[in-house]
Amino acid sequence: xxxxxxxxxxxxxxxxxxxxxxxxxxxxxxxxxxxxxxxxxxxxxxxxxxxxxxxxxxxxxxxxxxxxxxxxxxxxxxxxxxxxxxxxxxxxxxxxxxxxxxxxxxxxxxxxxxxxxxxxxxxxxxxxxxxxxxxxxxxxxxxxxxxxxxxxxxxxxxxxxxxxxxxxxxxxxxxxxxxxxxxxxxxxxxxxxxxxxxxxxxxxxxxxxxxxxxxxxxxxxxxxxxxxxxxxxxxxxxxxxxxxxxxxxxxxxxxxxxxxxxxxxxxxxxxxxxxxxxxxxxxxxxxxxxxxxxxxxxxxxxxxxxxxxxxxxxxxxxxxxxxxxxxxxxxxxxxxxxxxxxxxxxxxxxxxxxxxxxxxxxxxxxxxxxxxxxxxxxxxxxxxxxxxxxxxxxxxxxxxxxxxxxxxxxxxxxxxxxxxxxxxxxxxxxxxxxxxxxxxxxxxxxxxxxxxxxxxxxxxxxxxxxxxxxxxxxxxxxxxxxxxxxxxxxxxxxxxxxxxxxxxxxxxxxxxxxxxxxxxxxxxxxxxxxxxxxxxxxxxxxxxxxxxxxxxxxxxxxxxxxxxxxxxxxxxxxxxxxxxxxxxxxxxxxxxxxxxxxxxxxxxxxxxxxxxxxxxxxxxxxxxxxxxx
Amino acid sequence: xxxxxxxxxxxxxxxxxxxxxxxxxxxxxxxxxxxxxxxxxxxxxxxxxxxxxxxxxxxxxxxxxxxxxxxxxxxxxxxxxxxxxxxxxxxxxxxxxxx
Numbered sequence: 187x188x189x190x191x192x193x194x195x196x197x198x199x200x201x202x203x204x205x206x207x208x209x210x211x212x213x214x215x216x217x218x219x220x221x222x223x224x225x226x227x228x229x230x231x232x233x234x235x236x237x238x239x240x241x242x243x244x245x246x247x248x249x250x251x252x253x254x255x256x257x258x259x260x261x262x263x264x265x266x267x268x269x270x271x272x273x274x275x276x277x278x279x280x281x282x283x284x285x286x287x288x289x290x291x292x293x294x295x296x297x298x299x300x301x302x303x304x305x306x307x308x309x310x311x312x313x314x315x316x317x318x319x320x321x322x323x324x325x326x327x328x329x330x331x332x333x334x335x336x337x338x339x340x341x342x343x344x345x346x347x348x349x350x351x352x353x354x355x356x357x358x359x360x361x362x363x364x365x366x367x368x369x370x371x372x373x374x375x376x377x378x379x380x381x382x383x384x385x386x387x388x389x390x391x392x393x394x395x396x397x398x399x400x401x402x403x404x405x406x407x408x409x410x411x412x413x414x415x416x417x418x419x420x421x422x423x424x425x426x427x428x429x430x431x432x433x434x435x436x437x438x439x440x441x442x443x444x445x446x447x448x449x450x451x452x453x454x455x456x457x458x459x460x461x462x463x464x465x466x467x468x469x470x471x472x473x474x475x476x477x478x479x480x481x482x483x484x485x486x487x488x489x490x491x492x493x494x495x496x497x498x499x500x501x502x503x504x505x506x507x508x509x510x511x512x513x514x515x516x517x518x519x520x521x522x523x524x525x526x527x528x529x530x531x532x533x534x535x536x537x538x539x540x541x542x543x544x545x546x547x548x549x550x551x552x553x554x555x556x557x558x559x560x561x562x563x564x565x566x567x568x569x570x571x572x573x574x575x576x577x578x579x580x581x582x583x584x585x586x587x588x589x590x591x592x593x594x595x596x597x598x599x600x601x602x603x604x605x606x607x608x609x610x611x612x613x614x615x616x617x618x619x620x621x622x623x624x625x626x627x628x629x630x631x632x633x634x635x636x637x638x639x640x641x642x643x644x645x646x647x648x649x650x651x652x653x654x655x656x657x658x659x660x661x662x663x664x665x666x667x668x669x670x671x672x673x674x675x676x677x678x679x680x681x682x683x684x685x686x687x688x689x690x691x692x693x694x695x696x697x698x699x700x701x702x703x704x705x706x707x708x709x710x711x712x713x714x715x716x717x718x719x720x721x722x723x724x725x726x727x728x729x730x731x732x733x734x735x736x737x738x739x740x741x742x743x744x745x746x747x748x749x750x751x752x753x754x755x756x757x758x759x760x761x762x763x764x765x766x767x768x769x770x771x772x773x774x775x776x777x778x779x780x781x782x783x784x785x786x787x788x789x790x791x792x793x794x795x796x797x798x799x800x801x802x803x804x805x806x807x808x809x810x811x812x813x814x815x
Numbered sequence: 816x817x818x819x820x821x822x823x824x825x826x827x828x829x830x831x832x833x834x835x836x837x838x839x840x841x842x843x844x845x846x847x848x849x850x851x852x853x854x855x856x857x858x859x860x861x862x863x864x865x866x867x868x869x870x871x872x873x874x875x876x877x878x879x880x881x882x883x884x885x886x887x888x889x890x891x892x893x894x895x896x897x898x899x900x901x902x903x904x905x906x907x908x909x910x911x912x913x914x
Binding site for chain 2: 789793
């Protein structure tokens with residue numbers, strides 16, 4: 187039995203704050219950022235209270251629901267606007283509001299010179315509201331509202347400095363790529379409705395056990411498409427790099443810690459569909475495996491610090507997606523990696539923002555170097571995140587990533603060995619590119635502009651970074667000790683059922699292998715980047731050239747989708763102009779020509795009218811006469 | 816006398832009236848020609864009434880006369896008004912409505 191409780195505050199508070207700040211306009215400039223931060227913090231506090239309340243309940247009573255109102259009631263489609271707070275949702279609620287609040291605090295300082303800071307905070311709160319709705323909705327349709335809401339917030343925030351055309355284009359690109367994924371989600375909802383007659387999670391779960399394999403695979407594939415769009419997975423990943431056009435706190439919150447992980451949430455939430463369809467699971471695994479290598483390769487060649495981190499995000503979410511395709515235990519590890527990643531990647535993004543703040547918004551890492559001397563706190567917090575993403579024990583990534591590698595090996599047969607090798611290779615490349623970022627930015631010789639005067643960021647900026655660094659250090663250990671998270675998520679994803687069964691390789695062997703690969707990656711990077719030219723060298727390997735261009739994903743999209751699409755629209759516009767409009771214009775033309783000829787009859791001479799009338803009458807009489815004769 | 820002669824007379828009068836309307840320019844003359852056509856029609860009504868032996872035609876001719884009287888009042892007023900404003904009673908001069 188689930189209990190009923192009041193959950194609407196989670197969404198209502200930030201939504202209200204966002205609306206208030208947008209409506210009040212400049213009047214709220216003085217206190218808007220503080221208000222928004224307080225709202226975000228209060229949501230976090232409510233989340234913590236709910237979390238402890240859940241701890242106090244046992245078993246199935248832990249999940250809480252709230253029916254808000256009857257939303258759609260059309261024939262057999264009955265959808266209530268309802269909220270569901272269960273073991274899975276609360277992880278996200280705490281992550282979103284916790285990291286969100288830290289990033290609000292950071293943004294107060296980071297955006298202090300921006301005249302539109304209030305609008306920025308309004309959008310941030312809008313994002314918090316939408317993201318919480320996404321994770322708290324109790325049906326696919328409610329989730330969809332939040333899903334679109336975060337897409338909107340992401341669009342608004344990527345294009346926050348939309349006076350620069352490139353930034354506005356990046357926002358548009360993200361929006362369009364996300365729409366492609368959204369088509370998948372809406373199709374999945376429609377298929378679910380036709381198959382099960384309901385779109386609630388509970389209803390679909392019930393229906394999934396008796397559904398045909400084809401329908402489940404179709405739903406799974408469509409959900410995967412949706413996840414690929416939102417989580418920047420292959421083949422829809424191209425938007426994430428450009429999304430770095432947004433202010434850095436946005437990149438940290440939306441494009442690293444929370445929104446881009448919505449795909450992982452979606453697949454985990456739909457575990458009953460994927461568990462019942464091995465084909466869909468296989469697709470998930472393939473997409474995850476491709477993306478984790480894809481992102482990692484792109485990350486090795488990017489000189490823009492934010493784009494390197496974005497590629498890394500893509501790759502890490504690839505790990506999570508891959509894990510969700512590995513069955514019940516994979517979900518729990520995906521969520522664990524998601525949470526630890528939320529800490530260390532957000533922390534590193536904030537570190538990157540701090541560096542940019544001190545370097546006049548320079549993003550080219552070849553212009554950095556030796557910044558640890560002038561930015562010790564940033565370097566330290568970034569370094570902790572770095573150790574976490576590498577998976578060095580006892581930092582957070584060690585627990586979450588090793589579990590995924592382990593589960594990949596355990597998935598059985600050739601597939602298991604293949605996936606395990608890919609995840610290991612990914613870990614190695616991760617170590618290489620993260621070391622590259624670290625060396626280029628904080629170590630080595632200084633390569634700054636004469637005009638740059640790097641300095642440590644103010645307290646409001648380094649405090650959130652420090653808090654996230656603590657998370658990067660401790661979260662993995664805490665979540666893993668006594669399989670805490672796996673047990674916690676057990677009622678939602680049935681994680682326990684296979685975790686304790688046999689392993690292909692003992693965990694310690696996997697850890698040693700992973701650490702060896704990581705060490706190799708680090709060593710190569712350190713050796714390779716002892717000297718760093720300020721201008722990126724041109725005579726590089728083909729793979730580097732390809733990685734610099736995002737492995738030609740943009741060129742591919744442009745050649746395969748954009749150009750033919752443009753041709754198609756141009757052709758359709760032409761057809762519309764020539765055929766449809768032509769027909770309408772022909773009618774007009776005929777009327778015009780006949781009218782201009784007919785009006786000659788209206789010469790204004792009464793006598794000619796009389797003559798015409800007489801002739802007409804004579805003709806009429808003649809006609810009648812002829813007929814009657 | 817053959818009663819159909821009245822019909823011929825009516826037709827001749829109507830034709831004269833119609834030709835008058837078409838060829839004459841003076842509004843007064845045109846107007847009188849219209850009266851002639853109306854009266855030709857009246858004659859035909861009365862004749863047919865006689866031929867068929869019922870009174871419907873006779874009654875109709877009264878209606879025609881009433882209409883004609885009204886028409887004269889309005890028509891003459893218009894002609895006078897036009898003459899006052901344009902110093903001409905030619906129907907060809909009053910062609911402002913063309914095109």
